Amino acid sequence: MSANLGQRLRDTRKHRGLSQRELSKLSGVPLSLIRKLAHALKIPTTQLITEHAETPAGPDTANHWAPVHTALTATPQPTDDAPEAPTYNGVRDALHAATPLFSTDRFDALRTVLPPLLRDTETLTQTDPRARPLHARLLELTGWLMTQTRQFDAAELALKRALDDATDHVQAAATINTQWWLLLRRGKLAQA
Structure with a gap:
């Protein structure tokens, strides 16, 4: 424009x-x-x-966040091969501990924490239905982070999956709010 x-x-x-x-x-x-x-x-x-739509992040940013991208698209591995299967309490506690990292823009810490947390949460949702809200929240936060760092395709994927896993209206509304922000940053005002 x-x-x-x-x-x-x-x-x-x-x-x-x-x-x-x-x-x-x-x-x-x-x-x-x-x-x-x-x-x-x-x-x-x-x-x-x-205002112009923001341009997506360059290849250096995508490479920097490659472990998170891989974890977002990975298929859950059977827990038989894992030394210790993720537990509901362990994943819940890890998500609770990681949440402040998002609000304080601790990107380096998130780059390290997110891949295993995404994998564990995804794996846990296969065996424990209580993990779905945790998974939805983690994906929504990851979508926010990917939007913040201009990795729009990864954000879109994370937010779509978060909405699919949302178990209540509040979580769905939070995800939709982040999707709205993503659309605005992409310059898609009419769609927003």
């Missing part, structure tokens, strides 16, 4: 004799929604509609 998109939209709207409300009605995008998005993001409405 060009930097003068807002001006072009305004000029075209006025040329056609439409008010903002009429344009909103014809487009199916409520003006209030655009204003709410801008307010939530703490930016002017014009910046929201004229």
